[in-house]
Amino acid sequence: MAVLHNQVLLPANYGELFSFWTRFPDAVLFAGGTSFLRYSGALAPAGDRGSGFPKNILSLEKIDELHRITRTERYLEFGAMVKLNEIIALGKIVPSALSRTLKDLASWPVRNLATIGGAICQKFRVVSDVAAPMAALDARYELRTANQSRWISALRYSSVSESLENRELLTRIRIPLELWNYTVCRKFKSCTTDDEYGGVLIFLAKNQKEILSDLRLVFAGETLFRDKNSESFLAGRALPLERKDTQHYGALWETYLAGLGKPGPMLRSKLVNSIISILLGLSD
Ligand SMILES: Cc1cc2nc3c(=O)[nH]c(=O)nc-3n(C[C@H](O)[C@H](O)[C@H](O)COP(=O)(O)OP(=O)(O)OC[C@H]3O[C@@H](n4cnc5c(N)ncnc54)[C@H](O)[C@@H]3O)c2cc1C
Structure with missing residues (x-):
């Protein structure tokens, strides 16, 4: 036939x-x-x-489950077909790293059609802007084939071609709800042809009794960057931070990115300067 x-x-x-x-x-x-x-x-x-x-x-329009939004005390969960503007409209329950990134993505009419699942799985760019807040917030994705479903961390989900099996789809996105006292989102345009993608930088930090108890810094550009080594260097330090520590943290990121050879030198130096300036906001 x-x-x-x-x-x-x-x-x-x-x-x-x-x-x-x-x-x-x-x-x-x-x-x-x-x-x-x-x-x-x-x-x-x-x-x-x-x-x-x-x-x-x-x-995927007619599959009701994919349009569901669920909130518990511990997490916020979206079906893959929830629209970007629907998420923004939820207001303060959405972690600000995510809502700010979404507000900067494309234009209002595009966000009115575009879904969170499509944003994560899009092939416009290797890594979507949305990947940065998802990885920083330790989100997890449910992926499903005809025979099984599995959960994968947003940090491990690098791109559609590398992360999805044959005839597998993204069905749910689960985001832990934690209180972050400090959130910074910065969108970078591409600088040169070496830095085709530009990207989004997310910095999150917790202040518990004047101690920097937890922090996350993720950059989603050509790929996802998160350096847990440099995070453990700062975690547990007293606030405000000492200036020499902010410089050292910037240097650790410089070394990490240089080792990876990405992004290109101009975007790399913008990124490192931005990281230092964000941390200076936490120093005296
Ligand atoms: C004008 C414009 C500006 C843009 N600017 C930006 C930007 O600044 N930053 C950025 O990151 N992106 C940008 N984008 C890309 C945009 O984020 C995506 O087009 C959008 O998020 C895709 O969502 P969608 O629901 O329309 O998905 P679709 O277009 O329907 O699908 C996107 C891809 O994902 C696959 N797919 C969809 N849903 C699933 C699923 N549940 N499981 C597995 N695969 C699936 C589809 O087969 C397709 O390959 C821009 C797009 C436009 C048109």
């Missing part, structure tokens, strides 16, 4: 979804559809309109 093309498949539950996926193995998951604008609308490169648009589409 000839394979049918140009199908828009609308499963109502996971059973239907995986059975469609078996019948149409080339079907591409479709959430808010914003990443497909490149192929069809005004964002399509000249002369490239329509090329590369998937032949068969597997829409």
Whole structure:
């Protein structure tokens, strides 16, 4: 039998979804559809309109579970189809590292269509801006195939191609709710062709009785960067921090990034300067 093309498949539950996926193995998951604008609308490169648009589409729209938002004392959980603007509209219950990053991502109309699952799994960039707050907040992702589901930490989820198995989808995103006294979000534009992606820097810190009891610093650019070594150097120090410690922390990051060879030198030096300036905000 000839394979049918140009199908828009609308499963109502996971059973239907995986059975469609078996019948149409080339079907591409479709959430808010914003990443497909490149192929069809005004964002399509000249002369490239329509090329590369998937032949068969597997829409996640009708799967109720994927639209759910759950809050407990310990965590906030989103189904993969929750829209970015819906998350922003939840207000103060959303950790500010996440809501601030979302407010800076694309424009209001795009955020009204785009979903949190699509943002994490998008292929526009290797690593989405959203990956930075997710990794800093120690979020976890539920991934599901026809036969099993598994949880993976946001820090380990590096990109769609490396993290998702064949015919696997992201279903839930769980974010621990912790009190962070200090949150900084900075978005970097790309500086040179070496730094194609720019990225987002998130810094979180806890102040318990004038002690820096916990901190996280994550940069999501071409890949995800988090240096636990430098975090343990500062954790437990008295606040305000001594200036020499802030400089040393910056130097540890410089060494860490130089060792990785990414991002390019200009973005790296902007990043390290930014890290030092953030920490100076915690020093006397
Ligand atoms: C004008 C514009 C500006 C942008 N600016 C930024 C920016 O500044 N920073 C940034 O990080 N991003 C940016 N983006 C990318 C944007 O974040 C993504 O287009 C959007 O988040 C994708 O969400 P969506 O729901 O529309 O997903 P879709 O476009 O429907 O899907 C995106 C990809 O993920 C796959 N997918 C979707 N849902 C799932 C799932 N649950 N499990 C597995 N795979 C899935 C799809 O097959 C597709 O490959 C921009 C996009 C546009 C159009």
